[in-house]
Amino acid sequence: MTDQAAALRELISSLRTDPSKQTETSGPSGKTAHIIAVTSGKGGVGKSNFTLNFALELQKLGRRVLVFDADIGMANIDVLMGVRSQYNLFHLLKREKSMSEIIQTGPNSLPFVAGGSGLTELFSLSEEDLLYFTRQIEEIAQDMDYVLFDTGAGLSKETIRFITASDECIVVTTPEPTSITDAYALVKVVHDLESEARFRLVVNRASDYREAQQTxxxxxxxxxxxxxxxxxxxxxxxxxxxxxxxxxxxTPFSIRFPNSQASKDIQELALRYTQHSLQVRADSPKGIKGFVRKLLKR
Ligand SMILES: Nc1ncnc2c1ncn2[C@@H]1O[C@H](COP(=O)(O)OP(=O)(O)O)[C@@H](O)[C@H]1O
Ligand SMILES: [Mg+2]
Structure with missing residues (x-):
């Protein structure tokens, strides 16, 4: 077992046993993690920064969070944390490493799976490989409240699959008209494919509350x-x-500059999220089981 995997297990057990890290307004109950895809129509709108800092804030609120870099081609969550990723999904799919071994830890022991060349392979696996992957992801998700997927921007086949398989999709947009129209285009395409997909909007880079509201x-x-x-x-x-x-x-901005406006905003946002989180029942078709099934359906 790697050092990272050991740190992860330690983190999980500390969150379990430390009641001060659990708040009254509990997140999803049951044994399945809530799967969130973070996406955008246009690239460069701040998805990865949002995902990372949102995850860190959820963790501060006592939630067990796993960040999964699913941005094929532009994976960079590890760079934002200043962590050199040793392993990624590719190593799992090649059966060189187990899921707990490819999970690394970033600042504040945040567990994450680095993106890499593995993801495109995910969609062309044999039945046996799929079963293996499913078991691995189910096992790790049991120990999580939230799994956050930082997906690529736009309408690639892979990104759409991640979105439709997730319990909900956070769409990040900036106030720029191009970002707004691309965000709407993304919502429309996904909605046409899967009318049950649930979206929530985050307006990033707003100059003030009013501009965010208008956007x-x-x-x-x-x-x-x-x-x-x-x-x-x-x-x-x-x-x-x-x-x-x-x-x-x-370094994530919420750690480097905890009193900055962006950090205050994301703190407030994470708190609100935990108070209005969707409930996922363990036996629901959603959650990790539904996710894996939908992600891999062909
Ligand atoms: N709230 C913000 N305020 C100012 N600049 C931001 C903000 N969010 C993102 N940025 C800028 O946008 C860049 C791209 O962010 P990133 O999270 O990598 O976008 P994406 O993942 O959508 O491609 C960052 O490197 C940063 O310079
Ligand atoms: Mg990104």
């Missing part, structure tokens, strides 16, 4: 009118130069 309203109104779909707003993260400074230092 969200544009998407919500169109979705309501043309898709008859309600997309609740999870919150916004301010445009804040500390984010870019933290990226350059390869």
């Amino acid at each position: 969200a309203d544009k998407i919500r109104l169109v979705a309501e009118k043309f898709l008859r779909l309600d997309i609740p707003v999870l919150g916004h993260v301010s445009d804040d130069p500390h984010v870019s400074q933290a990226v350059k230092k390869q």
Whole structure:
């Protein structure tokens, strides 16, 4: 077993036994992790920074979170944390490593699976390989409250699969018109394919609350009118130069600059999320079992 896997197990057991790390407003109950895909229409809108810092804040609230870098081609969660990834999904699929061995830990012992060349392979595996992968992911998800997938931007086949397989999809947009129209396009395509997909909006890089609200309203109104779909707003993260400074230092902004506006926003957002989290029952077709089944269905 690697050091990272040992650290992960330690973290999981400490969260289990330390009641101070569990809050009243409990997250999803049951034994299955809640699967969240974080995505966007346009690239470069702040998905990876959001995923990472949101995960860290959820962890601070006592939740057990696994971050999974599923951005095929542009995987970089490890770079944002300043951690050199040794292993990724590729090693799992090649049966060189087990799931607990490819899980590494970042700052605050945040468990994560690095992206890599493995993901495209995931969609062309033999039945036997799929079964192996399914068992591995189910085992690890038992110990988690949330699994957050940082997906690629746009409408690739892989990204759409991750989104439709997840329990919910957080769509990140900025106030720029191109980001807004691309976010709506993404929602529309996914909704047409899977009308039960659940979305929530995050407006990143807003100059203030008003701009965030206006941005969200544009998407919500169109979705309501043309898709008859309600997309609740999870919150916004301010445009804040500390984010870019933290990226350059390869440290998550919520750790490097905990008092910055962006950090305060994401703290508030994570708290609100835990208070309004969707409940997933262990026997529901969603959760990790439903996720794996849908992800791999051909
Ligand atoms: N809230 C923010 N305020 C200021 N700059 C931001 C913010 N969020 C993201 N950025 C900038 O955008 C860049 C891209 O962010 P990233 O999370 O890598 O986007 P994506 O994963 O969507 O491609 C960051 O390196 C940072 O410079
Ligand atoms: Mg990214």
